[in-house]
Amino acid sequence: MTRIGTLLALASALALAGCAPVAAPSGPPASAIQAPAGSPVARHGALHVADGRVADSHGQPVTLRGMSLFWSQWAPQYYNAQTVAWLASDWKVSAVRAAIAAEGQDSALTHMDREIAKAATVIDAAVAQGIYVIVDWHAHRQHPAEAERFLAELARRYGHLPNVIWEPFNEPLRDNVDWSRDVKPYHERMVATIRAHDPDNLIVLGSPSWSQDVDMAARDPVPGDNLVYTLHYYAATHKAELRAKADAALAAGLALMITEYGVVEATGNGPVDLASSQEWWDWAERNGVSYLAWSIGDRNETSAALQPGAPTWGWGDGQLTPAGRLMRAHLRRAAGLPR
Template sequence: MNVINVISLISLLVFSSLSNFVFSKDALYEPVSKHGKLSVDGINLVDEQGEIIQLKGMSLAWSIWFPQFYNQPTVDGVKNGCHSNIVRAPLAVDTNDGGYLTDPEGQMQLIENVIEAAIKDDIYVIVDWHEEQAQSHLAESMDFFDKISKKYGSYPNIIYETFNEPTEQSWSEILKPYHEAVIKTIRANDPDNIIILGTPTWSQSVDQAAADPITDQRNIMYSLHFYAGTHKQWLRDTAQGALDKGLPIFITEYGTVNADASAPVDLDESKLWWEWLDKNNLSYVNYDITDKDEGASALIPGTTAEHVCEPDTLTESGRLAVEQNKK
């Protein structure tokens, strides 16, 4: 065998070996200006060139409780310090402390602050109707998404999340009709941007959506939420089954700790989740950018917006999420 053939054989073996691995990229260097308007191709999120894209970033917490992070300095920190190409803005809808139903103008302003900061920072932004009983407020949800899609639907940055975490509602009888109504409202103003649909059981029962998906719409995905300390192989199996049936999934919220946001960090399960997510090219957003003294918080108590995601302000969970965003 001559030298050229030997080199060719080695190259073939190396390429074959590498093709078994999924290469993730540092999300900081994968902005909107590089990838443009997103769409859904089969189960994959793809960019304007039709290439599979993986979004990785951070979620803010309830707008009513942590308004101090709904601003430009926070989004700057999420992008640059937390190496993100996406930020999630959860609109608190109906809480004992107020919310969108009580103060629509004030809460809308917070959401718009984040959207405009994300556009300025060249990253994607999820606008999240953060509620567990959204079917009770369909008219208000439709009105909100009508306003958002009219104002920002022309920007490729925008992703809509129509229902954060349904609980025990029937997918086919309650959730699917709710989503269809909100989708129709958004599509009247924005025909293309991604819409993510909440699934039953706190956005875990993606199998129910896979059994009865919405089939007459394009560029829609379905949310999966997990917390590594609580949700283990059984939920990965459920999600894999949904993917195998052709359901496009987006992880709009995940944690490295328990489902009640309490410590400790479950590093082993977090690694298993990240491995599975990257293998399937799924996008994921870590919960949450707060300085609350609890396991899920990415920031240590007392952190201000101007210091979001600086190395010495990150908790154990925050450090792990940031390292994952870089991979």
């Protein structure tokens, strides 16, 4: 189907479904929706960790490719069914990440129910599309009581579904933060909270230095099944040295997932680094490591995929940034489609 045909078909489907721009989609609950035939979840089912790799329900290795939404309090317009449906149909993502803001003004720390509702909307939309969804408690510092409330509520609602992947700590900071002393005990507490409602879906664990010290985590891993460790990178800043740390973690038996990467600098700005981006994509594919890009948002920075003021779906090339055009083209190529 041509891109125009895809847009028209999606518009028709969304109109028939009666989806509103930011409201949760109407219709049956997520638990009653069958994964669409041929969708990633229909093909792979529930994911688990086996021999240091993420594998599907058939025991075969799985590499998810997708996009992360921007901080939920600053780009709420993209936390809706249309955005997720467009990413699945046009960008060919197999996973999306709901980056639920747990810090900053107007975050889940002060508006918990509202932010839980945003996460639920994205989960419901991902289930309807048959793709996976990472539920990210998007914080740089520990807020254990609030995190427990957030994770317990959503795990209670959605923990029985194969689509859901949990990420209880986006990016622990570097200074005065120790993996074994500070971060590991936090993860143990969050894993227990999630497992009280969801016994087996993947849980992705962050490490110090903005989720780059995976080699430290490998020396003292969190006990439990189906635990994965996230690795974050920005291609223009992080190169062979960070891949060497990741290689060490993989060699030690840690399962990795890149829940956030950028094709620019770690500041979120600067020019696109195509050569380094390709090196990272090649590394991830070679090692069977899933990867999701930052971000679906219209912020005025070069890591954003969308131009300021872009609508919630149906983006043409003129509404994408250079990073957005690059990431969309890569995802479509990885799915075996023309740009």
